[in-house]
Amino acid sequence: MEKYLEQLNDSQRKAVLYNEGPSLVVAGAGSGKTRVLTYKIAHLLQNGYQPHSILALTFTNKAAREMKERIASITDEYVTRYLWMGTFHSIFYKILRREAAHIGFPADFTIYDAADSKNLIKTIIKELQLDDKIYRPGLIQSRISNAKNSLITCQAYQQNGKLLEHDTLKGISQTYRIYNIYQNRCFKAGVMDFDELLMETNILFRDHADVLQKYQQQFKYVLVDEYQDTNFAQHLIVRRLCEKHHKIFVVGDDAQSIYSFRGANIDNMLRFEETYPDFRIFRLERNYRSTQNIVEAANSLIKKNEGQIPKNVYSEKEKGSKVAVISSYSDIEEAYIVAARILEMKRLKGYENADFAVLYRTNAQSRILEDTFRKRSIPYRVYGSQSFYQRKEIKDVLAYLRVIVNPRDEESLRRIINYPARGIGGTTLEKLQSAANELNISLWDVVCAPSKYVNTLNKGTLGKIGAFCELISGFISEKDDVNVFEITEYVIKKSGMRDVLFDDNSIEGMSRIENVQELMKATKEFVSLRQQEGSEDVMLSDFLMEVSLMTDQETDNDANADKVTMMTVHSAKGLEFQNVFIVGMENMLFPSALSMDSPRAIEEERRLFYVAITRAKENCIITYSKNRFRNGQTTSSSPSFFIADIGEQYLDFEEDIELPSVRRQEVASSRSYFSDSSFSRPATNLSHFGNSNPTPSRTPRYSKISDNERVIPSSDAPAEKVTSFAGFTVGDKVVHASFGEGVIESFEGKGSDARTIVAFKNSGTKTLLMKYAKLLKI
DNA sequence: GGCCGGGGCATTTTT
DNA sequence: TGCCCCGGCC
Numbered sequence: 001m002e003k004y005l006e007q008l009n010d011s012q013r014k015a016v017l018y019n020e021g022p023s024l025v026v027a028g029a030g031s032g033k034t035r036v037l038t039y040k041i042a043h044l045l046q047n048g049y050q051p052h053s054i055l056a057l058t059f060t061n062k063a064a065r066e067m068k069e070r071i072a073s074i075t076d077e078y079v080t081r082y083l084w085m086g087t088f089h090s091i092f093y094k095i096l097r098r099e100a101a102h103i104g105f106p107a108d109f110t111i112y113d114a115a116d117s118k119n120l121i122k123t124i125i126k127e128l129q130l131d132d133k134i135y136r137p138g139l140i141q142s143r144i145s146n147a148k149n150s151l152i153t154c155q156a157y158q159q160n161g162k163l164l165e166h167d168t169l170k171g172i173s174q175t176y177r178i179y180n181i182y183q184n185r186c187f188k189a190g191v192m193d194f195d196e197l198l199m200e201t202n203i204l205f206r207d208h209a210d211v212l213q214k215y216q217q218q219f220k221y222v223l224v225d226e227y228q229d230t231n232f233a234q235h236l237i238v239r240r241l242c243e244k245h246h247k248i249f250v251v252g253d254d255a256q257s258i259y260s261f262r263g264a265n266i267d268n269m270l271r272f273e274e275t276y277p278d279f280r281i282f283r284l285e286r287n288y289r290s291t292q293n294i295v296e297a298a299n300s301l302i303k304k305n306e307g308q309i310p311k312n313v314y315s316e317k318e319k320g321s322k323v324a325v326i327s328s329y330s331d332i333e334e335a336y337i338v339a340a341r342i343l344e345m346k347r348l349k350g351y352e353n354a355d356f357a358v359l360y361r362t363n364a365q366s367r368i369l370e371d372t373f374r375k376r377s378i379p380y381r382v383y384g385s386q387s388f389y390q391r392k393e394i395k396d397v398l399a400y401l402r403v404i405v406n407p408r409d410e411e412s413l414r415r416i417i418n419y420p421a422r423g424i425g426g427t428t429l430e431k432l433q434s435a436a437n438e439l440n441i442s443l444w445d446v447v448c449a450p451s452k453y454v455n456t457l458n459k460g461t462l463g464k465i466g467a468f469c470e471l472i473s474g475f476i477s478e479k480d481d482v483n484v485f486e487i488t489e490y491v492i493k494k495s496g497m498r499d500v501l502f503d504d505n506s507i508e509g510m511s512r513i514e515n516v517q518e519l520m521k522a523t524k525e526f527v528s529l530r531q532q533e534g535s536e537d538v539m540l541s542d543f544l545m546e547v548s549l550m551t552d553q554e555t556d557n558d559a560n561a562d563k564v565t566m567m568t569v570h571s572a573k574g575l576e577f578q579n580v581f582i583v584g585m586e587n588m589l590f591p592s593a594l595s596m597d598s599p600r601a602i603e604e605e606r607r608l609f610y611v612a613i614t615r616a617k618e619n620c621i622i623t624y625s626k627n628r629f630r631n632g633q634t635t636s637s638s639p640s641f642f643i644a645d646i647g648e649q650y651l652d653f654e655e656d657i658e659l660p661s662v663r664r665q666e667v668a669s670s671r672s673y674f675s676d677s678s679f680s681r682p683a684t685n686l687s688h689f690g691n692s693n694p695t696p697s698r699t700p701r702y703s704k705i706s707d708n709e710r711v712i713p714s715s716d717a718p719a720e721k722v723t724s725f726a727g728f729t730v731g732d733k734v735v736h737a738s739f740g741e742g743v744i745e746s747f748e749g750k751g752s753d754a755r756t757i758v759a760f761k762n763s764g765t766k767t768l769l770m771k772y773a774k775l776l777k778i
Numbered sequence: 779g780g781c782c783g784g785g786g787c788a789t790t791t792t793t
Numbered sequence: 794t795g796c797c798c799c800g801g802c803c
Contacts, residue, residue, distance in 0.1 A: 060792040089793045114791085133786090194793045229792075262791065362789055367795090384791085421779065549793060570790050592789055608790080631788055632794045 004039055004074055008032075015282035016040045019047075022242075022276035024227075024269070025251040028313035029298070029614035030289025030576065033251050034063075037225055038070040040249060041083070044221055045075055051082035053220040055241065058087055059229055061550055063574070067225075081533065084219065088234050089194055090549045092201040095215065096192075097545070102208050103200055108541040109190045110402045111548040115390070116411040117141060117182075117193040124181050127437070134171055135178070143167070144179050148195035149231040149263030151202055154179040188442060189410040198233035205240045216244040227252030227272075231263035239275055248276065254309050255302050258570060258608045260600075270309065283311050287614075289576050291320025294620050297650035298613045304645045305603045322652035323613065324621040325643060330634075331365075331584075334625040335372035338581050341621065342378060342564060345579065353379050355578035357565040359612050361590040364630075365583065366566050373564065383567035387551050393501065393512040394519055398547065400491045404475045405541045408442040417447070420496040423464045431456060432465075448473075471495065484543045485523040492516065522547070569612045580616035582609075585624040586637040609642050723747070727777075734758060734775040744775075 005013055012032060015025050016039050027033035037056070044054055058064045064086045072080045084091060093111070100107040112120070121144070122137040147157055157163055158176040167175045186192065192200060205212040222242045224230065227250035230238070242248040250272070257266040273279055287295045295315040302308070326341075328334040338358060345351050358369055358380075366382050373380045388394060396419060399412035407413065414433075418424045435453040436443045446453045450465045457465070471494065479487050492498045501513050523543060530538040565577065584590055590609065595601035613620055624639045643651070723730045724747070732744045742760035758775070 058792085063792080087793060111793090113793085197793085226792080258790080259792075261789085262793090364788080364795095418779090423779085425779065551791095551793060568790060571792085573792085589789095594789060605790095629794070 004042060008035070008039060009286060011282060011284055011286075012036050012039075015284070016043050018280055018282070019247075020280075021246050022272075022279040023249045023282060024272045024276075024279055025249070025282045025284060026309050026311055027251050027253050027284040028287055028311055029253060029256065029611070030287040030295075031284035031313070032286075032288060033253070033284065034067060034070070034225075036284065037223060037249075037251055038067050038074070040223065041067075041071055041085075042074045045071075045079060049221060051079050052084065053218060054083055054085075054223070055091070055219040055221070056083060056085040056223040056225070057091060057234075057238070058085070058225045061087055061090070063225055064090075087549065088237075089197050090546075092197050092237070093545060093549060096197065096200055096204065099204055099208075099211055102211060103204055104187075105192070105200070106190045106406065108405050109192060110406045110409045110412070110544060111197070112186065112191050112193045112411060113390075113548065113551070114141075114194070115395075116191075117186075119411055119414075120185060121178060121182060123433075124178050124185070127434075128174065128177065128181075130174060130178075135174070140172070140175055140178055143172075143175050144182060145193075145195050146263055147179065148193075148199045149233050151199060151233055151236065153199070154183045185410065188408065188440070190406050190408045191411075195233070198231075198237065201237050202233055202240075205237065212240060213244075216241060220245050221247040221249065224248070224250040225252075228254050228257040228266055228269045229259050229264040230268045231265055232268075233263075235265070235268045235275075246276075246278070255305075255607055256573060256611050256614075258573065258604060258611060260604055270307065281309075285311055285313050287313050287315045288317075289617055290315055290614060291317050291618060293320045293322050293650050294613060294616050294618075297323045297620070297646050298610050300647035300650060301606065301613065301642065301645045302610045305606055321619055323646065323650055324619070324652050324654050325585075325639075326621065326623045326654045327639065328623060328625045329627060331368050331625050331628045332372070334583055334623050335368045337623060338369065338583060338621075339372050339376045339378055341581075342579075343376065345619075351578060353562045353564045356581070357567070357572065357575070357577040357579070357615065358581045358583060359567060359569045359572050359615065360583050361569060361592060361608075362584075363568060368629075369566055369583070378564055379562065380564040380566055381561070383565060384571045388515070388518070389547065389551055391512075391515055393516050396497065397488065397492060397516060397519055398544070400475070400495060400497075401488065401540060401544055402548075403444075403472060404479050404487070404491070405544055407444040407472065407476065410443050413443055413447070416495070417468060420500045422468060422496075424461070424468060428457065428461055428465070479540050480537075483527045484538055484540050485520065485527050487540060488520055488523045492520075569608050572615050573611050576615055576617055578617050579619040579621070580612070581621045581623065582612045583623045584628070585609075585622045585640040585643055586628065587640050588637060589628070589630075590640050591642065606642060606645065609640075728756065728775065732777055734777055 005016070008016060009032075012035065015023060015036055025033070025036060027036065041054060041056060045051065056064075056067070058067065068080045068083070068085055071083070086094075096103070096105070097107050097109070100109060118137050118141050121140050122132065125132050125135045125137060125140065147154075147163070152160065152163070154176065157179055164173070164176065167173050186196065205215075219241055222238060224238060229252070238248065238250075250269075252269050254266055254269050257264060257269070260266065268275075272281075290298075292315045295313055299313055326337055328337055342353075342356050345356075346353070360366065360369075363384065370380065370382065389398070396416065399415040402409045402412040403416060414429065417429060431454050432446045432450065433443060436446045439446075439453060441453075447465060448469050450457055451462055475487070475491055475494070478490065482490065497516075501509065501516060503509075504512070526543050526546070527538050530542070569582070588596070591602055591605035595605050622643060624643070625637065627634050627636050629635075728734070728744055728747075730744050730746055733741065734744060735741050742758040745757045745759050747756050756775070
């Protein structure tokens with residue numbers, strides 16, 4: 001029984017065993033943080049804590065699921081069912097529903113996802129006749145979201161001089177009004193957005209001492225994963241809940257805080273002591289994931305940041321290879337190098353596709369990689385495009401279900417009122433909506449008795465609205481008599497969705513049908529799972545509760561398939577791969593141009609780079625390109641100054657062109673684009689580059705170095721007259737994956753540095769490295 | 779109501 | 794470059 005303690009190292013065990021008060025576990029990358037968290041919970045259960053008295057909060061459904069599984073495997077399965085373990089949002093959704101009466105919401109209130117709330121904001125902006133070029137819905141949404149994360153209500157917002165001043169300065173002085181209307185509309189519709197869930201929880205606990213006390217009593221131990229990602233609202237909820245027992249156990253890594261743009265506040269972690277003075281800190285410093293070189297390279301990078309919790313992450317694995325840095329002339333070539341390298345490593349070291357990940361800063365970078373991988377027949381999978389629950393057809397079905405549970409849910413109602421098309425168009429909807437707004441009633445109320453509220457509707461339209469109202473009312477009266485699967489099936493059929501879907505024979509149409517079937521399967525599984533657990537009736541609203549907070553990426557389909565993974569660095573957090581490529585390591589891209597003027601933002605980008613590097617177990621390969629096609633045009637770029645933040649001894653500048661020292665100098669000096677002295681390394685050179693222009697394009701220095709690049713014909717390369725190489729001869733007609741057909745003009749260099757100059761039909765004359773070029777004779 | 783084309787635009791996104 | 798949104802048109 002006590003055997004699980006043996007599976008922990010010293011510091012892990014100490015953290016698990018300490019049970020006297022608040023614990024802060026600083027868990028370096030790959031140090032077994034989930035292990036500590038799961039064993040901690042197992043240990044608590046072992047020591048008499050009831051499952052329902054343990055509250056464990058995570059940020060993702062995936063994390064919660066995995067942890068549950070692991071706890072189930074070391075304790076008993078049934079126990080995990082009673083643990084309060086889940087995402088912040090799902091746990092507090094559950095609590096809010098139970099306590100809804102206290103805050104004036106219906107018990108079956110529904111959730112607006114980010115798209116819903118953006119739509120509503122857009123509608124409000126239009127209704128206020130504001131210019132949506134200035135009042136960009138996304139911008140307003142983030143203002144409101146930030147406010148909510150900081151627990152600033154709309155009343156507080158319009159009294160907050162600082163916020164108002166900021167908005168006025170930015171030309172969006174009406175933001176507070178939009179916020180206000182947005183709140184009213186949500187309240188009237190009986191819905192909350194993601195942020196509201198946390199804010200209302202705080203309001204509930206703030207205004208209802210008895211309710212707070214009840215949960216304080218229940219939760220004898222509170223645990224939080226990824227604590228560095230908590231925002232103020234979450235921090236405060238947690239603080240309130242453990243005021244009584246002081247049993248709080250948080251795990252996180254300040255070096256991996258990369259979500260400040262979503263309100264995450266690293267200070268919650270850095271200043272844990274202020275909130276919990278009697279705390280103990282535990283450091284998990286041994287990295288079990290990566291080789292020494294990778295760990296040390298990452299350490300040397302993150303040291304450039306200020307204000308962190310001191311720690312010394314180390315690895316006892318082998319030294320391993322250095323972090324490779326490879327440059328390329330263009331983004332196309334970069335992708336090509338990555339593909340070639342993967343093929344080579346597979347061939348020489350026997351890796352599988354699934355051992356590789358390609359990480360990038362922005363999603364837009366995936367396209368060229370995808371094209372290249374397709375050409376080179378490398379199977380890949382791109383993460384994070386669109387999650388299952390954000391697909392249009394899924395949202396459509398869910399909108400019906402949401403309206404059935406909560407007909408006042410305005411965004412859902414608007415979504416389905418004319419889908420499938422039933423002749424209730426924009427004009428009609430506008431009339432209905434403005435009547436609802438004026439009379440301060442819900443859109444549904446108007447839909448149920450349109451002639452009562454709107455007198456400009458003709459008979460035909462009234463008939464259509466009436467039919468729609470009847471359709472929905474029929475569903476509503478049906479919902480309690482059949483189970484979730486049955487009602488879903490019924491809705492899809494009766495609403496006409498099925499016919500519309502089956503009418504479409506295109507490939508996309510087929511996949512839409514598949515997706516809807518997948519959703520049906522999910523409802524079926526939900527029903528049978530609940531029945532196994534002994535619930536008599538499985539409420540539709542319970543299903544929605546689960547599903548509306550499920551925004552998980554890829555459920556399973558090809559998760560185990562042997563494919564190279566492509567994703568943003570953000571979505572790679574928490575994952576690990578044998579070999580990691582970090583591509584596009586260039587100033588203005590990584591770090592992002594938008595972060596360049598803020599030291600705080602730069603530090604976050606550096607942490608992001610840290611996260612990227614620490615994903616690698618064996619090999620980490622960084623690439624950057626001299627030119628990149630971005631936003632419709634080719635821009636020249638310089639290597640990210642972050643590369644120079646890594647200790648040189650951990651890097652291997654792989655490039656084999658003549659003057660590696662020049663290259664290195666260039667990398668080092670690229671940091672001098674910064675005016676802020678805290679970002680400049682003790683000056684080596686090129687101060688003239690100084691503060692002037694953050695775009696390094698077409699400077700003499702730059703073009704000179706470009707001359708040495710392999711794709712640019714190099715006039716002063718040592719001439720070694722070779723007329724054939726590796727089976728190719730001057731004059732051979734060849735084909736290249738991205739440049740197309742061409743004729744070999746000459747060879748130069750030798751060994752792995754051997755290059756060939758090829759005159760391409762459509763792409764001009766290029767110098768290519770033989771080892772990468774993969775030319776085909778034709 | 780759906781389709782087409784021009785104009786504007788382009789971080790990261792656990793819930 | 795390509796996507797999304799809007800407006801014009803059938």
